[in-house]
Amino acid sequence: MNERRIVLMRAVNVGGAKLPMARWRELAEGLGATDVSTYIASGNMLCVPPDDTQAFDRGLERAVQEEFGYFREVISRSRGEVQAALAAHPFDLIEPKFSYVTFLAAEPTADAVATARTFATGDDCWEVIGREMHIRYATGAGRPQMKDASIGRALGVPGTARNLNSVRKLIDLAAGGR
Structure with a gap:
């Protein structure tokens, strides 16, 4: 099954x-x-x-x-892939709702990641690990210091982001939680 x-x-x-x-x-x-x-x-x-x-x-x-x-x-x-992505989150948590996992359609190339690294990020942080982009906004996604849309375009693969609270809830629901 x-x-x-x-x-x-x-x-x-x-x-x-x-x-x-x-x-x-x-x-x-x-x-x-x-x-x-x-x-x-x-x-x-x-x-x-x-x-x-x-x-x-x-x-x-x-x-x-x-x-x-x-x-x-x-x-x-x-569920296991999402759990692994959560476990791989490389940043200290300031606030779970400030930290995101962007699930990418594919793994970006090394050249695309290098191009994306040319954008200023201020105190915001991001890292690509496999097919996920991990983000920590210093003051929340509503007030990003980095140009996350430009970074996403430079990576060259579409993705969709969820904050760590949502990621944890989806893992729980996938296991049959309520």
Whole structure:
């Protein structure tokens, strides 16, 4: 049996990209997912997808684009992969809501990381470890000192960020927690 996965969609329910979570669950079920649930209205889903998780993720992207008229990346990880990303977070915690894991669609190249390192960050910190970019904002994501959008573009792979509180909650929910 397949394991429950954490499925993340980038930038929904912001900037006019509305996605009702009930409808997103229905789209996932229509693609063969079972044990489907969502956590807050920001593109967090937990489910047991069909065997080919990459095909499932791409199918969700297409289904949302066809029905809602916008494209957003879907990035999924196993519970173990998300736990490993949390354990690898390289920064001291000032405040969990100031620290993020950005789940990337792929591992960026060394050249892309080197280009991204040319941007000033102030007291904010970031590090790429495998397919995740770890961030710690000195004073919170609402007041970044670094140009995180420019750094993300330089990395050359899409991603979606969740603060450490959300990451911990998703890990718990993937294990069957409430």
